[in-house]
Amino acid sequence: MIRIAAVGDVHMDVDLLGRYRPALLELPECADVLLLAGDLTRHGSRREAQCVAQEFGGLQVPVIAVLGNHDHHGDEPDQVVEVLAASGIQVLEGSGVVIGTPGGRLGVAGVKGFGGGFAGRCASAFGEPEMKSFVRTTEHSAERLSKSLQELECDLRVALTHYAPVPDTLVGEPLEIYPFLGSYLLGEAIDSAPADLAIHGHAHAGSERGVTPGGVRVRNVAHPVIKHAYSIFNLDHGAG
Amino acid sequence: MKHAEHDEYAEASAQRELAEDGGIAEQGMEIVRRDGCVVIRGEVESEHRRDLIAQRVAAHFPHCEVRNDIVVVRVGRPMEAEELA
Ligand SMILES: [Fe+2]
Numbered sequence: 477m478i479r480i481a482a483v484g485d486v487h488m489d490v491d492l493l494g495r496y497r498p499a500l501l502e503l504p505e506c507a508d509v510l511l512l513a514g515d516l517t518r519h520g521s522r523r524e525a526q527c528v529a530q531e532f533g534g535l536q537v538p539v540i541a542v543l544g545n546h547d548h549h550g551d552e553p554d555q556v557v558e559v560l561a562a563s564g565i566q567v568l569e570g571s572g573v574v575i576g577t578p579g580g581r582l583g584v585a586g587v588k589g590f591g592g593g594f595a596g597r598c599a600s601a602f603g604e605p606e607m608k609s610f611v612r613t614t615e616h617s618a619e620r621l622s623k624s625l626q627e628l629e630c631d632l633r634v635a636l637t638h639y640a641p642v643p644d645t646l647v648g649e650p651l652e653i654y655p656f657l658g659s660y661l662l663g664e665a666i667d668s669a670p671a672d673l674a675i676h677g678h679a680h681a682g683s684e685r686g687v688t689p690g691g692v693r694v695r696n697v698a699h700p701v702i703k704h705a706y707s708i709f710n711l712d713h714g715a716g
Numbered sequence: 717m718k719h720a721e722h723d724e725y726a727e728a729s730a731q732r733e734l735a736e737d738g739g740i741a742e743q744g745m746e747i748v749r750r751d752g753c754v755v756i757r758g759e760v761e762s763e764h765r766r767d768l769i770a771q772r773v774a775a776h777f778p779h780c781e782v783r784n785d786i787v788v789v790r791v792g793r794p795m796e797a798e799e800l801a
């Protein structure tokens with residue numbers, strides 16, 4: 477069994493410093509790894525990234541993250557990644573990592589992902605260049621997620637995204653904004669590996685549990701959804 | 717900031733301001749218009765953010781009472797793990 481802690485959408489800034497720390501310091505007792513599902517900062521500034529580093533860095537468990545749309549708002553996502561990396565937080569984007577745990581090798585592949593909507597009600601790469609580039613951004617992201625999931629050599633495989641791969645975990649959000657919350661292309665990528673578990677954030681008013689068409693369990697760990705410092709998933713071999 | 721003449725536009729511009737002002741960057745707040753008052757609902761990470769949001773929204777509805785029903789999300793450790801087998 478591998479114990480996975482996860483949270484997303486912590487939207488850090490100086491006003492939150494120390495808020496998560498007491499619960500985080502207890503992580504080694506209950507988890508082998510902490511996954512951060514994007515929107516780590518409020519709007520992607522260096523100061524906010526330093527707050528993330530201070531709050532979520534230097535823990536006794538490995539910390540693996542993807543960025544979210546908020547972390548891109550400052551147009552300097554590389555700077556956010558650099559600050560996080562300096563504190564030992566590994567940021568995935570079209571890449572994967574394998575970590576050894578007492579319960580086996582855990583592989584995590586991550587992308588931020590993007591929107592577009594879900595099967596039958598989604599955007600198509602058609603018409604204006606802005607529309608085509610919107611849809612192609614998601615296609616490209618999904619392709620990289622699929623490839624990095626498939627390349628993982630591990631016992632259990634987890635997909636980490638910010639945007640949602642299924643509509644199930646959006647229940648509670650207005651239907652009108654589903655296309656801005658995720659894309660079925662991410663779900664298709666997760667099923668292509670397949671992953672044993674998919675973790676995402678972004679949908680603050682969504683719900684916790686869903687499943688891909690291929691049967692992979694999906695969990696929305698956006699902080700306002702889980703209402704704890706993190707969720708813990710005990711993942712067993714043969715899961716998924 | 718200009719006050720929109722109709723409540724619906726006021727709501728839209730308040731929502732845009734909450735999302736696009738980097739010092740707030742809050743999406744997903746619910747602004748509910750009721751008879752003679754406006755209620756703001758949602759979940760944020762600090763009391764400071766809760767009060768700032770209410771203040772900004774109130775500026776868009778100068779003729780209404782604005783009620784702040786935003787809550788700060790808890791950060792305790794979870795009581796149990798989910799077993800996935
Ligand atoms: Fe978020």
Ligand SMILES: [Fe+2]
Nearest residue numbers: 515544545678
């Ligand atoms: Fe987000």
